[in-house]
Amino acid sequence: MTKLGNINFKEIKAKLQVKKPWDSVIILLLNILIAIPVFIIIHQKLIDPQWPFQLDRILLFLGILIVIQLILRLLRTIIIVCIVIYLLVLVFGSLFGNYGFNSVFEDYRSMVYAMSDDPNPQDIIISKLLPFPNKSKILNAIEYDNPKVRNFALLATTKYFRDVKGYSEYRLQIQSFAVFKEIQNRWNYVNDPKGKEYIARASESLIHFSGDCDDHAILMAAAVRAVGGTPRLIHTGGHIYPEVLIGDKKDLEAINYLIKEVLFKEESKGKELHYHIDERGKIWLNLDYTAKYPGGPFMSEEILGALTLG
Template sequence: MGFFDFIGKVVFIALILFGILYFTNGLDFLSGKISLDPEAIRASPYVNKIVYDDIEIRQFTASVTKGCPSGDKECQLNKVFRHVVENYNYYSDPVGKELIQSPYETREVEGGDCEDFSILMNSMLESIGIKTYLVLTDDHAYSLACGIDPGKLRDYVEESIIEVYATDSEFSRDNDIVYDDGDIYIRETYNLDFVVDSFTTYYFGGDGSEITDPFLSEKLDYSITFSSPVDMYVVSGRGEYEKLAKSETFSAYSECTELGALSVDDECTIGTYGGIAISNDNLERVHVQMKLDVYMKYNPQEFLKDITITSYSINGASCVVLDGTSGKFGYPGLNPAELKGKKVAVDPKTKEIIYLE
């Protein structure tokens, strides 16, 4: 092989490599934003799909984060994350092909894989001024969102997780759940129709034991009618009722006591498994119709005790992990488990490579 033939082949191979880099990375390669680092080259097809300044993405993100206080990045981040995990399905790539979707395509398909979810979240967050990174491992992709206060974010995360368990979980399907302003109640409903004999008492309720975890309190919500005036009490349990029945001194919740009542429509919150006592001092029997809802307030810490907000410090900023494949019980900061290989964070704009851990 002659010298010029050798030089010609070298130039030919260089042109082929140049063409590959140019067509996969375009102007980023010419401007020097893409390095020849193998990790940077590997990441380029993904980061090149991230959109930064598209008005359609910005408008869509604004609608998703509506209701957040102005400039509240933690609220915005949580809402973007909840939108992705609650509205998109996981779809694997076609057999034998790496299909990388744009954020528009992921929205249209209403699903994708880990790279597609990360591209969508990064695009949405970047459109409202939240700095992001794309993280690649040997078998997974996820995002980082930077400039986030993990402590403040946790407040939003806890609120979201409580709501998910209260409204869309095995826990909520197995119980009659009432979710009220961040509080979870397990409800039991009773419709009673009975008679109280003259000069006797009646009791419906618990044994008076203290309420313990996972419950915090008991709320009795009742609507009762009586055919003749009676005295009605909410007592801490059967023990106090038995004192009443024996005409002994007993304790009752004074704010929930109704004397000479023909009807009662009220609620009473107590700290024991208590109930309702009725005393009939009339000469005739009294017909009683009672609708009673018993609400046991559930301790939400049962759902929150394992939450850990994972973040990394990058260039002085706290960057929180976002795994779009973690599902509706996932949350911003949930660290993906059992990842293979190095965790390589890529700045989508500068193509800077950062090795995590």
């Protein structure tokens, strides 16, 4: 019985083994796919010794390749069986399901992109005790339930990014970005009357899409809130600007890829995302009128307070 079991096991193993040299090719390709994100993670944690021609990074990558290659060769039979099963599942998913080869490619590209192009975090904001200027007037002006504001926000979501596929879990953020794009394309900066702080209601700003920073922030916050987003206003003393809640670090990776490779590819080319982290670890993306894309650069001023609309 033991001999029969050994024979059957050897026969099964022989049938599962890939013929040479294809087994080595598969292992090498798998090695590269694993080594790239591993290298990105490790090299970001190391201090750059400033070696010429980036020799330290080259040696690190080669070392990672060698280690992973040895591990994969030791587990060759098991890994190849798992790959075959995985490929069959992806074929089925591509033909009959929602998750197939294209989804895997997009996930991998997003992961590597997010690791290699880390956004630019700003200072962590902790709720301040300083009073927010004109708080009651501003809250009253953010008319997110006004039909005109709601209809404008809906128009923006049908005008931009409506055909973006594969990111249903970030629909809320994408629609908030559509609102941002529509307002940015139409906004005209105009000062308040001399010697007077004029707070325009969101519905009022919709008439001419003109006003100063607080008028822009009010309209942006109202329209984002009207489509289900969570906005907040940041007060710096001489400036007020809006931000939108996008989630945690995991969400930031996906949003970073979406903004830079899908939604605002030209506007954000070669640039970083700018955001704040609150006391709960939640991430807020800059939507100021000075930014050409969500997460554009902040105006360099000391932050004195935040007003959240949740």
